[in-house]
Amino acid sequence: MKLKGLLLNDFYTLKDQYVSYIKLLIPCLILMGAVNISSQVSALSDFSYMIVVFMVLPMSMMMALFTYEEKCGYMQYALTMPVTRKKYVCEKYVFYLLNTAAVILAGAVLIPVFALISGHAPDRSDLFWLVGFSLVEFLVSSIFGVWVIALNMKFSTGSARIVLILGSVIMMIIVTGGTALGIMTSADDADWNVPAFWGLVGFGVLVLILTVWMFCMSFRWAERKEL
């Protein structure tokens, strides 16, 4: 019951944002379908950029939500209602997951529709690829979501944003640097795909461990957050 109240507040807070994003994304989808540059590769290739946007959008919206809440001091008021800090954090995760699922689902529906409208009906393999990629998007977006929520429990919104950017840059450096190192140090005829694969797997495991740790710590940070 109480989670519903908090969820409703978050939805109302971001309502205008949803409308703004729809007004922005629909013309982008139309434009991409109209431009139709790489139609010979796949019906959905023109929309590959948008697919990534749909993955990042929930994180961006969550940061906006925390910014609005910090500006109006909502958490301070919310905790005077019959809501514990633990429930407050839980609600943020639930809202993020629901929001992410809705955004990715919308993307998974809109993209083939716009591909169809632009005259390039996606075939079965395109749709399988889209579903698979949507699931990966959901997983990656969820990981980002944990970081966004956990860091906002630990820091102010501004500081959380800086830490997120720094963390993303470090990750990119690790992935890019690791790949470059693998290429440079391997023998000319060596197949570096296998070590690169295992490198990425190892990196993924580290990221997952970090994410689980941040998820657990987010509740402790929320308990200690001073308002």
Place this chain on the structure above:
Amino acid sequence: MNALEIKNLSKNYDRFHLEEINLELPQGNIMGLIGENGAGKSTLIKAVLDLIQKDSGEVYFYGSPLDGMQTELKEQIGVVFDSLHFHETLTPVQIGSISKLTYQNWDENLYQEYLQKFKLPEKSKIKDFSKGMKMKLSIAAALSHHAKLLILDEPTAGLDPIARDELLDIFLDFMQDETHSILISSHITSDLEKIADYITFIHEGKILFTKSKDELVYEYRIARCGEADFQELKSQKGAVWRKMDYQYDVLLPDGKNLEHRYPDCQFDRASIDEIMLLYVKGERV
């Protein structure tokens, strides 16, 4: 039973310390919390509501500690801050919907009554509201879940006298039920003189006194006197004084009974403002 009881509450920051706060708000009473800017009023209220971590001490609402009974106790507490803490694009109707899903005892009919009584447009966004309207909306939300204890942190700050008077009437209506209580912090001591039963004065993180308002208003006197009378008066119990240009102003807790003994002194009733000023800027034995 005490609606609110604070025992040995302390909170330390780098440059400010809330020290060993002890306070009791009896049920059915209004307690005004006064103090200069930075005295610790808001810090105390936040510590009571568990919005900041206490370093030590305990807080009891109706005999029960907040820890471990948070949600049940918070159903009975209505809180109003000096500003509305919802996003500016929300409307009163949406705030009602959110509160309805959060409070078990939410009374939608009562909320609608308050919205009509305060003439608040239901479907207008909060960003279009004046400060007075936002405060009235806060109060409507705080009163509509049948709270027994209201905690108000500077609710009348920035309001014009008419709006303040309206809000004070609302608080007095709330107190018609003798099981209700209010803790109100305010700089506007004239408001507290109108409605408070008790006054607690907090200064630099410490409570200087908790007295009934009647005692402050009817028993306390300020004696404006010359050097000779001052030398006698300053030794009175609880006397606080300040040297002015041509006289001494001496605050006397038992001033009412001393008036006849010092005919050369002018004895005036002390307003809460004057009491605050003398305690902060005055000297004592």
